[in-house]
Amino acid sequence: MGEKGSYSPDGKRLAHTHITNPTTTWKHYRGGQTGPIWLTDLQTLATEEIPHENATDTSPLWLGGKVYFLSDRQRTNNVFAYDLATKKVEQLTHHTDYDVKALSGFGSELVYEQAGRLHLLNTTDGRVSDLKISISPEVLALRPQYRNVATMVRSTAISPTGMRAVVEARGDIFTVPAKKGESRNLTHSDGAHERYPAWSPDGTRIAYVSDASGEYQLMVQDQRGTKSAQSYSLGPPSFYFHPRWSPDSKKIAYTDKKLTLWYLDLASRKPVRVASDTYGPLTNDDALAPAWSPDAQWLAYSQLMPNHLRTVYVYHLPSGRRFAISDGRSDATTPAFSRDGKYLFFTASTDVGLRTTWLDMTSYDRVSKRTLYVAVLNKQDASPFAPQSDEEKDAASKPDSVAVGKPVGNRTPKVAVQDLKVAVKETKAQKPAAVKVVIDTAGLGQRILVVPGTAVGDLSAVQAADGDKLFYLEQPPVGTSAGPDAAAPLPTQRLHRFDMQARKDEVFMAEVNNYSLSADGKKILYSAPHDSYGIVEAAGKPAAGDGKLAMTALDAYIDPRHEWEQMFNEVWRLERDYFYDANMHGLDWAATRKKYAVFLPYVAHRADLNYLFAEMMGEMVVGHNYVSGGDMPALQANPVGLLGADYEVVDDHYRFKRVFNGENFNPSLRAPLTGPGVNVQAGEYLLAVNNRPLRGTDNVYSFFENTVGKQLTLTVNSKPTMQGAREVTVVPVASEATLRRIDWVEGNRRKVDELTHGRVAYVYLPNTSAEGYEFFNRYYFSQLDKEAVIVDERFNGGGFVADYILDLLNRPLLSYWAPREGKAFTSPGASIYGPKVMLVNEFAGSGGDALLAFFRRRGLGTIVGKRTWGGLVGISGYPVLLDGGTVTSPSFGIYSPDGKWEIENQGVPPDIEVDVLPADTQNGADPQLAKAVEVILGDLQKQSFKPLPIPAQHPTRAAE
Incomplete structure (x- = not known):
């Protein structure tokens, strides 16, 4: 392995590092990747190490009798020199403000970058001078321009009657017509970020949050954008999310990054705190899930409690009092009032169990079921699902004596035909009575009912529509182990509609990402895969793509x-x-x-x-501080198809040096050259690709440009001639990484099996996420016949806390069970009871750090290898930047059971340190694996597990 290097003047030695500089966003890093600079003889592979501290040494430059390099030994990166004659290291620069970032040189002069400037260092006298460079380029990236931002829509809402939608796209707020008219940009703010638009129920205004002032505030704009927006303080500086208008258009509920639910009375301009979560969700912007009552006097919300389950509460605005609707023994969420205020709907689950601990791997493959419930709020009201009975009318009854039907929800009362004209006159003469929500808390638990006939599964986003219709989303269950085809897309959500009167549930629309309901309850704005949006009738039966919005006219001015x-x-x-x-x-x-x-x-x-x-972020001295994405210039790349092979040039022809077998039963590990009827072997020549001759002077990969997933004809032969050659058809893959890794893993497994004579299992863990979970399940349980196990977490990419793996490695034998036929079996079953050894290196981190630390904390066995990365803080969800870029900020850090901060910026050391030197890599040796085998064989001599046979003498209880 190698990252950066510099040849000695005679070309016989190489100064090099084997680790990428870890300090790009992590200054003063002191974890396991503070590797040395090696001086390696290219003939003998003997290695000398530049005197090293626990600091980052990088960018070696060999000039004359010295090797110059960068190091943060004194916290700030500076230039150092290693004298090959004296074997001493000298610091040459002493910057304390900004790091030295790059180093080059020739003869007695070095050039380095620091503080945005180039500096010239004379190594003879130590003088440093700035290089004066003047460039007057035409920087196209700085040109202001109009851009279409239709692909950057991030949040949407619907107008009160569904005539338009309001959307946020690249930080501007637009309204888009359902059918006729043009889109409007209401904000035109290239220097501010507007988020989360919401249309007032009276149709006159649009609310959103904006950082135009330097901190996020609420803005309320007239819906046509003809007047200046009014700003409102939402509280202390923070990030604020999802304004929700009250039905009377006088108040707005919202949440903040600090897990708090607020409402703001627009007239008083005073934010009022409603509630705060005990524990935060993975992303703060979906906390508490508030919903308004139709009379705007109540807020329902779902609060995460100390037992890690959510409870539905209602908050009474006039009194400031709150009441629990659910009892806290189930996970209840997504509350929604009926439109007449009589009922509160929500979903709940009693089997979420380990899914509440989302950071733990034991939450994987725990498919819980949610059910839709309704709470009858007023004790005077009957169940909306009371028993029904069809009956014949009494013979004495007269048609004009039929009573007007009792209204339920927003359903129009049924009237007798003879009274139709009178009823119409009365309807015109009288305004509907104002809704008043009454909540009787006494006995409320007994007034919570299952909504019959609805789906049971992962349900969310409950909303009540016009005409006693109820909408909600259902996500089909998806386990962590997705099956052989890991690349297959996940199933999308289904939008359901439940008719309260007919008591019938149906899928209203399949393949829906999200939806929102208009204030009048008659229209639905949906979002679907592939950036598709549409507005449809809530009472209709839409098909995919119906009511599609014309988002293509979203243009923004960008400076x-x-x-x-x-x-x-x-x-x-x-x-x-x-x-x-x-x-x-x-x-x-x-x-x-x-x-x-x-x-x-x-x-x-x-x-x-x-x-x-x-x-800037690097100054925080923490891992997981990542920067990615943004509106970069598009680069057109030609994807190169790969065959899963190494090549060598022999007799001016390409020959297959090595062919990776993969696992053709697994689509993600398909090897193009090993399928039935192809069977290309190492040692065969590749003579032509699609009848195009290939010679040793050609770039072999240029013959496979733009061939990923396409059929190709290869001409191969056991000798470098077309005579006797055969043609095979293959389909190249986009990456060989998984093929090469499974070859390495299987090679290690076979080596351990051979060296231990079949006594020891080998399990590789690429990460502590879904892939690591699948690797463990596949390799551990298939080797339960072994006496001991080596767990290899080298290069572990982290992910979650692998408690699932640790629990299974830590299962003591409790009992045997003797059947009449066959062998005895154990409790717990599915366990290897013998010694354990863990392999680790400096490239394992995050969840890999935790796995090693907790393996040691549980006393499971010996650890062999190198100190780990030392990056054990957690990241969750963060607001996206204006142009689609992202940054992270570690939102939780680890401390030990005795109250001490640990592991972060330290790493976890092994019990036995074993390095892999350049000679080992060149010769294909693995001293770490060899040491692990040596250790576990020694452990087996001390504590070998041999299962007990069934006792020869069975009980004689009947004779006693």
């Missing part, structure tokens, strides 16, 4: 400099608000903003901005 300044400030605020430590690890975060803001005028490309984000 990159304005956007980049906004995003820089938003990233700073995001780290301020989302980082798990409000003290920012002791960093003066306000000063850090000023320190890096000075570079903003020099940003000339979106990639420069990401670089600036990374530099």
